[in-house]
Amino acid sequence: MSRKGRFWGDGRAGDTQxxxxxxxxxxxxxxxxxxxxxxxxxKTGLSAFATVERDILDGVSLLWVAWNGTAIEAxxxxxxQQTEAGKVCVITACAGVGMTRWQSLIRGIEEYAAAEGCRCxxxxxxxxxxxxxxxxxxxxxxxxxxxx
Numbered sequence: 001m002s003r004k005g006r007f008w009g010d011g012r013a014g015d016t017q018x019x020x021x022x023x024x025x026x027x028x029x030x031x032x033x034x035x036x037x038x039x040x041x042x043k044t045g046l047s048a049f050a051t052v053e054r055d056i057l058d059g060v061s062l063l064w065v066a067w068n069g070t071a072i073e074a075x076x077x078x079x080x081q082q083t084e085a086g087k088v089c090v091i092t093a094c095a096g097v098g099m100t101r102w103q104s105l106i107r108g109i110e111e112y113a114a115a116e117g118c119r120c121x122x123x124x125x126x127x128x129x130x131x132x133x134x135x136x137x138x139x140x141x142x143x144x145x146x147x148x
Contacts, residue, residue: 034053036095080118
Protein backbone atom coordinates (compact mmCIF):
# COMPACT_ATOMS: atom_id res chain seq x y z
CA MET A 1 0.00 0.00 0.00
CA SER A 2 2.77 2.37 -0.91
CA ARG A 3 0.51 4.80 -2.76
CA LYS A 4 -1.57 6.11 0.15
CA GLY A 5 -2.33 9.79 0.52
CA ARG A 6 -1.97 10.53 -3.18
CA PHE A 7 -4.16 11.44 -6.11
CA TRP A 8 -4.84 8.65 -8.58
CA GLY A 9 -5.70 8.37 -12.24
CA ASP A 10 -5.84 11.69 -14.01
CA GLY A 11 -6.78 12.89 -10.54
CA ARG A 12 -9.87 14.71 -11.69
CA ALA A 13 -13.39 14.31 -13.00
CA GLY A 14 -14.37 17.87 -13.77
CA ASP A 15 -13.82 19.73 -10.52
CA THR A 16 -13.77 16.54 -8.45
CA GLN A 17 -10.59 14.63 -7.63
CA UNK A 18 -9.91 11.23 -6.09
CA UNK A 19 -7.87 11.24 -2.91
CA UNK A 20 -6.65 8.17 -1.08
CA UNK A 21 -6.59 9.17 2.58
CA UNK A 22 -3.29 8.44 4.29
CA UNK A 23 -4.07 6.00 7.12
CA UNK A 24 -1.97 8.18 9.44
CA UNK A 25 -4.69 10.86 9.07
CA UNK A 26 -7.77 8.65 8.88
CA UNK A 27 -9.07 9.52 12.36
CA UNK A 28 -9.19 13.20 11.39
CA UNK A 29 -11.50 12.61 8.42
CA UNK A 30 -13.49 9.63 9.72
CA UNK A 31 -16.09 11.75 11.57
CA UNK A 32 -16.88 13.43 8.23
CA UNK A 33 -17.39 10.25 6.21
CA UNK A 34 -18.20 7.37 8.54
CA UNK A 35 -21.98 7.90 8.53
CA UNK A 36 -22.07 8.11 4.73
CA UNK A 37 -20.17 4.85 4.36
CA UNK A 38 -22.33 3.20 7.00
CA UNK A 39 -25.50 4.07 5.08
CA UNK A 40 -24.21 2.26 1.99
CA UNK A 41 -23.21 -0.81 3.98
CA UNK A 42 -26.51 -1.00 5.84
CA LYS A 43 -28.45 -0.57 2.59
CA THR A 44 -26.82 -3.57 0.89
CA GLY A 45 -26.25 -5.78 3.93
CA LEU A 46 -23.16 -7.23 2.18
CA SER A 47 -20.79 -6.62 5.08
CA ALA A 48 -20.64 -5.46 8.67
CA PHE A 49 -19.98 -1.77 9.18
CA ALA A 50 -18.01 -2.44 12.38
CA THR A 51 -15.57 -4.65 10.45
CA VAL A 52 -15.15 -2.17 7.59
CA GLU A 53 -14.70 0.69 10.08
CA ARG A 54 -12.12 -1.24 12.13
CA ASP A 55 -10.14 -2.20 9.03
CA ILE A 56 -10.07 1.41 7.81
CA LEU A 57 -9.14 2.84 11.21
CA ASP A 58 -6.42 0.19 11.65
CA GLY A 59 -4.97 0.89 8.19
CA VAL A 60 -5.82 -2.57 6.85
CA SER A 61 -8.25 -1.11 4.30
CA LEU A 62 -8.01 2.21 2.49
CA LEU A 63 -10.44 5.10 2.42
CA TRP A 64 -10.93 7.05 -0.80
CA VAL A 65 -12.79 10.34 -1.15
CA ALA A 66 -14.06 12.29 -4.14
CA TRP A 67 -13.24 15.89 -3.21
CA ASN A 68 -14.50 18.90 -5.19
CA GLY A 69 -12.35 21.48 -3.43
CA THR A 70 -14.95 22.42 -0.85
CA ALA A 71 -16.82 19.21 0.00
CA ILE A 72 -16.60 15.44 -0.08
CA GLU A 73 -18.96 14.19 -2.79
CA ALA A 74 -18.34 10.47 -2.29
CA UNK A 75 -16.44 7.99 -0.19
CA UNK A 76 -15.30 4.42 -0.84
CA UNK A 77 -13.32 1.76 0.96
CA UNK A 78 -11.01 -0.84 -0.55
CA UNK A 79 -9.39 -3.96 0.75
CA UNK A 80 -6.65 -6.04 -0.83
CA GLN A 81 -7.41 -9.75 -0.59
CA GLN A 82 -5.31 -12.72 -1.59
CA THR A 83 -7.45 -15.39 -3.28
CA GLU A 84 -6.47 -18.75 -4.74
CA ALA A 85 -6.58 -17.09 -8.17
CA GLY A 86 -4.43 -14.10 -7.18
CA LYS A 87 -4.64 -10.76 -5.42
CA VAL A 88 -7.89 -8.80 -5.72
CA CYS A 89 -8.75 -5.21 -4.80
CA VAL A 90 -12.27 -5.23 -3.37
CA ILE A 91 -14.32 -2.06 -3.20
CA THR A 92 -16.17 -2.94 -0.02
CA ALA A 93 -18.43 0.11 0.09
CA CYS A 94 -19.14 3.29 -1.85
CA ALA A 95 -21.57 6.13 -1.20
CA GLY A 96 -22.07 9.68 -2.31
CA VAL A 97 -24.11 12.24 -4.18
CA GLY A 98 -23.88 13.38 -7.80
CA MET A 99 -22.45 10.10 -9.09
CA THR A 100 -22.02 11.37 -12.64
CA ARG A 101 -19.45 13.88 -11.35
CA TRP A 102 -17.20 11.25 -9.74
CA GLN A 103 -17.90 7.75 -11.09
CA SER A 104 -15.03 7.98 -13.61
CA LEU A 105 -12.64 8.38 -10.69
CA ILE A 106 -12.77 4.61 -10.24
CA ARG A 107 -9.91 4.58 -12.76
CA GLY A 108 -7.68 5.81 -9.95
CA ILE A 109 -8.59 2.84 -7.78
CA GLU A 110 -7.98 0.57 -10.77
CA GLU A 111 -4.50 2.08 -11.24
CA TYR A 112 -3.76 1.62 -7.54
CA ALA A 113 -4.89 -2.04 -7.75
CA ALA A 114 -2.69 -2.67 -10.79
CA ALA A 115 0.30 -1.10 -9.03
CA GLU A 116 -0.34 -3.44 -6.08
CA GLY A 117 -0.29 -6.49 -8.37
CA CYS A 118 -4.03 -7.17 -8.30
CA ARG A 119 -5.60 -9.26 -11.05
CA CYS A 120 -8.91 -7.40 -10.81
CA UNK A 121 -11.03 -4.87 -8.98
CA UNK A 122 -14.11 -6.47 -7.45
CA UNK A 123 -17.16 -4.58 -6.24
CA UNK A 124 -19.46 -5.71 -3.46
CA UNK A 125 -22.54 -3.62 -4.06
CA UNK A 126 -25.81 -3.16 -5.87
CA UNK A 127 -26.31 -4.68 -9.31
CA UNK A 128 -26.68 -1.20 -10.81
CA UNK A 129 -22.92 -0.60 -10.61
CA UNK A 130 -22.43 -3.04 -13.47
CA UNK A 131 -24.61 -0.88 -15.72
CA UNK A 132 -22.78 2.39 -15.08
CA UNK A 133 -19.12 1.35 -14.86
CA UNK A 134 -17.22 0.60 -18.07
CA UNK A 135 -15.56 -2.78 -18.26
CA UNK A 136 -17.23 -4.32 -15.20
CA UNK A 137 -19.09 -7.57 -15.69
CA UNK A 138 -21.11 -9.75 -13.38
CA UNK A 139 -18.91 -12.79 -12.90
CA UNK A 140 -20.60 -14.50 -9.97
CA UNK A 141 -23.86 -14.10 -8.15
CA UNK A 142 -24.81 -13.80 -4.52
CA UNK A 143 -27.98 -15.76 -3.96
CA UNK A 144 -30.14 -15.19 -0.87
CA UNK A 145 -33.20 -16.96 0.44
CA UNK A 146 -35.04 -14.71 2.87
CA UNK A 147 -36.06 -16.67 5.95
CA UNK A 148 -38.33 -14.11 7.59
